[in-house]
Amino acid sequence: MIQIATGDSRPIGKQIVDAVRMKIATGELESGDQLPSVRGLAQQLTVNPNTVAKAYAELTAEGWLEARQGLGLYVAPPRQRLSDAERARRLDEAIGRFLNEVVALGYPHDAVQARLLHAFRALVPRKTA
Amino acid sequence: MSDPDYVVQTVALSKRYGRKLALDRLDLQIPRGRIHAIVGANGAGKSTLFRVLLGFLPPSAGTAHILGRDSQRLTPADRGRIGFVNEEHTLPGWVRVDAVVRMQRRLYPRWNEGAFAEVIGHYHVLPEQRVGQLSRGERAGLNLALALAQSPELLVLDEPTLGLDVVAKRAFLESLMYSSAAERCTVIYCSHQMEEIERVADNLIILERGQLKNMSTPEDFCARVTHWVADVPFKGPEPAAVPGLLQVQRLDGLYHYLVLDQDETFAEFLRSCGARSMQSMPVGLDRAVNGFLAKNHAAPAAA
Numbered sequence: 001m002i003q004i005a006t007g008d009s010r011p012i013g014k015q016i017v018d019a020v021r022m023k024i025a026t027g028e029l030e031s032g033d034q035l036p037s038v039r040g041l042a043q044q045l046t047v048n049p050n051t052v053a054k055a056y057a058e059l060t061a062e063g064w065l066e067a068r069q070g071l072g073l074y075v076a077p078p079r080q081r082l083s084d085a086e087r088a089r090r091l092d093e094a095i096g097r098f099l100n101e102v103v104a105l106g107y108p109h110d111a112v113q114a115r116l117l118h119a120f121r122a123l124v125p126r127k128t129a
Numbered sequence: 130m131s132d133p134d135y136v137v138q139t140v141a142l143s144k145r146y147g148r149k150l151a152l153d154r155l156d157l158q159i160p161r162g163r164i165h166a167i168v169g170a171n172g173a174g175k176s177t178l179f180r181v182l183l184g185f186l187p188p189s190a191g192t193a194h195i196l197g198r199d200s201q202r203l204t205p206a207d208r209g210r211i212g213f214v215n216e217e218h219t220l221p222g223w224v225r226v227d228a229v230v231r232m233q234r235r236l237y238p239r240w241n242e243g244a245f246a247e248v249i250g251h252y253h254v255l256p257e258q259r260v261g262q263l264s265r266g267e268r269a270g271l272n273l274a275l276a277l278a279q280s281p282e283l284l285v286l287d288e289p290t291l292g293l294d295v296v297a298k299r300a301f302l303e304s305l306m307y308s309s310a311a312e313r314c315t316v317i318y319c320s321h322q323m324e325e326i327e328r329v330a331d332n333l334i335i336l337e338r339g340q341l342k343n344m345s346t347p348e349d350f351c352a353r354v355t356h357w358v359a360d361v362p363f364k365g366p367e368p369a370a371v372p373g374l375l376q377v378q379r380l381d382g383l384y385h386y387l388v389l390d391q392d393e394t395f396a397e398f399l400r401s402c403g404a405r406s407m408q409s410m411p412v413g414l415d416r417a418v419n420g421f422l423a424k425n426h427a428a429p430a431a432a
Contacts, residue, residue, distance in 0.1 A: 006323075006324035006327045006328060006413075006414075006415075007323075007324060007327075007413045007414075007415055008413055009351075009410065009411040009412055009413045010411075011327075011347065011348035011351060011414075012327060012328065013348065014348070039307065042306065042307070043303065043306075043307055045328075046299060046302060046303065046306075046328055047306075047328045047329075048164060048306055048328065048329055048330070048331060049306065049307070050163065050331050051328075100408055104408070
């Protein structure tokens with residue numbers, strides 16, 4: 001189940017993109033699984049179908065999903081979806097954002113690292129197992 | 130002149146009530162298709178705009194075209210192409226639901242019984258009930274069903290979900306977004322409820338004091354507004370000197386700035402004002418729109 005919240009600083013389309021990526025990353029959605037139809041997901045979330053269509057288009061362009069003619073959208077087989085440079089850039093960006101938030105909280109570095117490790121372990125049981 | 134790709138086109142449209150200018154040389158072009166939300170503070174000119182567009186009021190100056198027709202010369206056939214639902218859901222209280230439906234069916238040549246049934250099916254409305262016996266939500270549903278059954282090319286909704294409970298509101302929005310009749314028309318819709326607009330709107334139109342202030346997707350509008358928190362010892366910069374300022378608050382010794390159209394150079398500005406540290410964060414639609422509208426909202430002259 002994908003869930004969204006209004007009032008979030010992330011637009012609804014972005015929330016859908018993030019949720020699908022997260023489900024693929026954690027293995028909750030596997031390669032070959034079918035996604036809800038645009039209309040179906042829009043109705044389930046009570047959002048404009050165009051918002052879902054745009055989110056799906058982004059996920060497809062990034063290689064997370066693939067369209068099968070006349071059948072709908074499926075999770076694409078895993079492969080490296082971004083160029084090395086783009087991956088590195090996004091990682092830097094994400095770390096920058098994370099640091100900004102976390103530094104302000106004043107925890108010692110090793111405490112933060114331990115928590116982070118813990119969160120990663122909880123997140124990807126299949127991949128690290 | 131009017132362009133068929135636009136359902137609404139106004140050129141230098143003004144409407145004056147005595148000393149008050151409700152629409153101020155408004156240039157607005159709304160493209161055909163999709164759901165367009167119009168927001169603005171009370172008195173921004175939304176309802177006046179609708180009244181002029183629907184031909185209920187003459188403009189003081191300028192022109193207004195709706196579906197390519199001069200709004201002051203709409204024929205009954207033109208009106209048949211436009212559905213309208215207003216916030217009061219006005220229908221006479223004594224009239225029976227089936228009588229209203231019979232009348233509408235006769236009036237509109239493109240009446241679509243299936244569309245009516247699809248929408249009204251969300252509500253417990255019986256044919257023999259009188260309009261006055263319906264709840265507000267049921268009346269809203271009835272009005273939307275009547276408007277969509279016209280098979281309009283354009284549906285205009287003036288705060289349609291005002292005062293509806295969550296269930297009625299959801300049913301209303303579902304009909305608006307997923308019913309087959311609504312799919313075929315352009316929807317223009319004004320509301321104050323941002324959580325609804327976030328779900329529904331493809332395009333966000335902001336009016337302020339009778340002028341157009343924004344026309345973009347809701348996401349793109351949100352991206353224009355950022356919230357900066359800065360630790361500025363002593364006195365911060367004069368509000369008038371802050372670029373793009375929408376709102377400033379001092380909370381627990383930190384300055385909170387809500388600013389419009391500022392990039393990372395805003396950090397340099399803060400630093401030049403003596404800020405020791407600062408950070409920026411994105412804001413949600415509600416905050417962005419409220420901040421934007423609050424900037425010029427009427428307030429009593431400072432004492």
